[in-house]
Amino acid sequence: MAETAYRMNLEAADAATPAGELRDYVALLKPRVMSLVVFTGFAGLLAAPGDLHWLLAAVAVLCIAVGAGASGAINMWYDRDIDALMERTRDRPIPKGRINPSDALTFGVVLAGGSVFFMGLAVSYAAAALLAVTILFYVFVYTMWLKRSTPQNIVIGGAAGAFPPMIGWAAVTGGVSIESVVLFLLIFIWTPPHFWALALYRCGDYAAAGVPMLPVVAGKRETKRQMLIYTLLLWPVGVAPALLGFAGWIYGAAATVLGLIFVAAAVAVWRDESDRSAKRMFGYSIFYLFALFGLLIADRVPGAL
Amino acid sequence: MTGMTMTKDTDKSGRPFRSEVHRRQRVKNWAILAVLVTFVVLVYFVAIVRMGGG
Numbered sequence: 001m002a003e004t005a006y007r008m009n010l011e012a013a014d015a016a017t018p019a020g021e022l023r024d025y026v027a028l029l030k031p032r033v034m035s036l037v038v039f040t041g042f043a044g045l046l047a048a049p050g051d052l053h054w055l056l057a058a059v060a061v062l063c064i065a066v067g068a069g070a071s072g073a074i075n076m077w078y079d080r081d082i083d084a085l086m087e088r089t090r091d092r093p094i095p096k097g098r099i100n101p102s103d104a105l106t107f108g109v110v111l112a113g114g115s116v117f118f119m120g121l122a123v124s125y126a127a128a129a130l131l132a133v134t135i136l137f138y139v140f141v142y143t144m145w146l147k148r149s150t151p152q153n154i155v156i157g158g159a160a161g162a163f164p165p166m167i168g169w170a171a172v173t174g175g176v177s178i179e180s181v182v183l184f185l186l187i188f189i190w191t192p193p194h195f196w197a198l199a200l201y202r203c204g205d206y207a208a209a210g211v212p213m214l215p216v217v218a219g220k221r222e223t224k225r226q227m228l229i230y231t232l233l234l235w236p237v238g239v240a241p242a243l244l245g246f247a248g249w250i251y252g253a254a255a256t257v258l259g260l261i262f263v264a265a266a267v268a269v270w271r272d273e274s275d276r277s278a279k280r281m282f283g284y285s286i287f288y289l290f291a292l293f294g295l296l297i298a299d300r301v302p303g304a305l
Numbered sequence: 306m307t308g309m310t311m312t313k314d315t316d317k318s319g320r321p322f323r324s325e326v327h328r329r330q331r332v333k334n335w336a337i338l339a340v341l342v343t344f345v346v347l348v349y350f351v352a353i354v355r356m357g358g359g
Contacts, residue, residue, distance in 0.1 A: 020329065020333075021329055021332070022329075022332050022333060022336055025333075053354050055350055055351065055354050056351065056354060056355075059347065059351060121351075122348075122351045122355070
């Protein structure tokens with residue numbers, strides 16, 4: 001009897017305490033977003049002129065990854081109300097009740113502070129400062145301010161996702177230069193057509209949650225027009241690393257072709273009344289960025305290109 | 306109640322009985338230990354590299 005009562009108490013405690021599995025904490029770090037951030041940060045690190053000890057380079061990438069993950073956790077803490085309303089996000093650990101919101105916030109803040117601190121001590125103050133700006137920008141400017149107030153949310157907020165190659169560059173050179181600004185612009189201009197492709201076929205979700213994404217506020221036609229403009233702008237920016245001489249001609253040729261396909265995808269979305277082309281364009285946009293930064297990395301590996 | 310939980314927290318085969326909360330907490334404790342040990346080792350080697358003029 002006593003044992004039964006004890007077990008019942010424990011079961012009640014289980015139900016009342018969302019202690020969270022380890023994998024829930026991993027989910028708070030938005031691992032898929034993190035993989036893109038790590039990849040572009042690593043590319044910035046490799047593309048930069050100069051040498052950095054491999055261990056310090058690894059620490060720089062680790063700090064970028066943890067800082068990005070921490071921003072994701074704080075974002076999930078703040079957005080828990082709207083995450084519960086959207087199909088894409090309702091399975092996240094906080095709306096599912098598997099993690100306490102305050103636990104998620106603590107987790108994010110500790111990791112954010114730790115990653116900036118360690119980057120400063122181990123790698124460079126410039127890289128640490130840029131990492132801090134990235135985290136603060138994502139949390140305060142994008143998540144808390146822009147996301148719920150303007151359809152230009154992801155245009156300006158995209159800056160947060162565009163900083164990682166700049167941080168990687170700063171880890172090696174200790175500063176900012178025209179080349180690292182080009183890498184920043186590459187992701188900055190890529191972000192709107194990438195996100196709006198997703199928003200086109202998820203706009204019901206965003207509307208339900210009251211997030212003013214462009215297709216919700218200005219309509220699909222206007223969104224498609226702006227997507228086409230951004231892909232046209234992106235085309236020369238994608239080729240710029242070759243024109244500025246910090247990437248080779250193979251990169252330049254590939255960036256020209258990949259940029260053209262991106263423009264063609266935007267034209268297809270413009271013409272297509274269904275969501276099919278938008279889904280395809282969203283998938284292609286991820287491939288495009290991985291391919292360009294992959295080529296930048298390959299360019300630096302002796303004998304690879 | 307406290308005394309009872311002290312004496313009856315084993316299952317029939319004598320293993321300590323753990324609730325789901327305990328199990329999850331244990332996994333997290335080990336994870337935190339692993340992270341801390343990794344961090345200490347990392348700081349040690351980073352210090353060696355930096356002191357070597359790296």
